[in-house]
Amino acid sequence: MRTILLNPGPVTLSARVRAALTRPDLCHREDEFATLQDGLRRKLLAVEDLDPARWAAVLLTGSGTAAVEAMLVSCVPADGRVLVIENGVYGERMQRICAAYGIDHARVHGGWGEAVDLDAVRTALAGGPYTHVAVVHHETTTGRLNDLAALGAVCRDAGARLLVDGVSSFGAETVAFDRWGLDACAATANKCLHGVPGTAFVIVRREALAAAPSRGVYLDLADYLARQDAHGTPFTQSVQTFYALDEALDEFFEAGGRAARQALFTARMRRIRDRLEQLGVRGILPVAECSCVLHAFELPAGRSYAALHDALKARGFIIYAGQGALSEQVFRISAMGDIGEEDLARLEAALGEILA
Numbered sequence: 001m002r003t004i005l006l007n008p009g010p011v012t013l014s015a016r017v018r019a020a021l022t023r024p025d026l027c028h029r030e031d032e033f034a035t036l037q038d039g040l041r042r043k044l045l046a047v048e049d050l051d052p053a054r055w056a057a058v059l060l061t062g063s064g065t066a067a068v069e070a071m072l073v074s075c076v077p078a079d080g081r082v083l084v085i086e087n088g089v090y091g092e093r094m095q096r097i098c099a100a101y102g103i104d105h106a107r108v109h110g111g112w113g114e115a116v117d118l119d120a121v122r123t124a125l126a127g128g129p130y131t132h133v134a135v136v137h138h139e140t141t142t143g144r145l146n147d148l149a150a151l152g153a154v155c156r157d158a159g160a161r162l163l164v165d166g167v168s169s170f171g172a173e174t175v176a177f178d179r180w181g182l183d184a185c186a187a188t189a190n191k192c193l194h195g196v197p198g199t200a201f202v203i204v205r206r207e208a209l210a211a212a213p214s215r216g217v218y219l220d221l222a223d224y225l226a227r228q229d230a231h232g233t234p235f236t237q238s239v240q241t242f243y244a245l246d247e248a249l250d251e252f253f254e255a256g257g258r259a260a261r262q263a264l265f266t267a268r269m270r271r272i273r274d275r276l277e278q279l280g281v282r283g284i285l286p287v288a289e290c291s292c293v294l295h296a297f298e299l300p301a302g303r304s305y306a307a308l309h310d311a312l313k314a315r316g317f318i319i320y321a322g323q324g325a326l327s328e329q330v331f332r333i334s335a336m337g338d339i340g341e342e343d344l345a346r347l348e349a350a351l352g353e354i355l356a
């Protein structure tokens with residue numbers, strides 16, 4: 001029996017992606033590596049059909065947080081100021097990154113699960129100036145998909161550009177880089193794109209790095225950009241995870257690209273949510289406010305998360321706990337990864353056995 005990961009990354013790998021991990025050993029200073037890296041950078045831009053003259057994908061070896069941190073420390077000029085939007089763990093993490101690096105910032109704090117308060121953002125921006133607004137697209141804490149079209153319009157009026165944590169949305173949800181006024185979006189290989197953990201990336205507007213300050217060494221995007229444009233890399237990259245992402249992107253485009261992945265996840269989530277609702281388990285947010293990637297559900301009365309998790313694990317499924325104060329109130333299920341029709345049918349049956 002295959003174990004299916006329903007946690008929000010890493011995901012259940014396809015056989016193709018797993019096999020790519022065993023391609024021949026490769027030195028990161030050889031031409032073959034440069035070709036692999038160049039191809040990956042092209043394919044990542046193609047996910048949202050971005051113009052390589054204006055946008056660049058910068059590849060990093062690290063987890064999603066490395067990409068978010070690199071974006072914040074590299075895109076905010078020395079005299080810049082950031083408004084950080086918080087409505088979950090990952091917005092709050094961006095605030096901690098700004099504080100740790102001494103980046104001038106303020107926050108618009110919302111409760112976990114609440115929609116972004118656009119009036120509060122407008123008021124805060126009016127007290128600016130702010131060069132940037134940092135926001136999580138899909139706040140994985142609760143499954144909420146923040147409305148970046150509306151936020152982008154508010155920011156445009158105030159002359160601020162968006163820095164987006166797209167770690168759990170890029171590759172499935174639309175990220176309208178130009179229309180929403182992004183300077184950058186940070187993401188990772190091992191979520192919606194179905195690669196393995198170890199490769200993260202930032203898609204950045206080239207001009208946004210023109211005034212990049214040097215706040216660090218390992219996470220300096222301008223340095224990576226210059227070296228990757230010259231077909232090199234400042235540091236050793238995780239070659240095998242590059243191979244896996246390359247295969248995962250080929251699979252992604254063969255299956256129809258971003259819109260097809262969004263449709264796939266939406267259909268899977270609908271099926272899982274319908275089954276849970278039949279069993280009396282409710283989502284914590286309306287479907288229209290959720291990402292297609294993950295929904296959070298209320299733990300049924302009298303059930304602990306641990307008991308539900310263990311019963312599903314015994315049947316081959318890994319679900320995910322709520323974070324912080326939500327840990328005994330909600331559980332989360334994600335639709336990412338190589339999940340087949342028979343796996344979904346098995347999941348529906350398992351939920352029935354455990355919850356009926």
Ligand SMILES: Cc1ncc(COP(=O)(O)O)c(C=O)c1O
Nearest residue numbers: 063064065090138140165167168
């Ligand atoms: C929205 C978001 N941002 C950042 C992260 C952090 O990613 P990582 O654990 O890969 O550092 C996650 C992880 O789930 C996430 O969902």
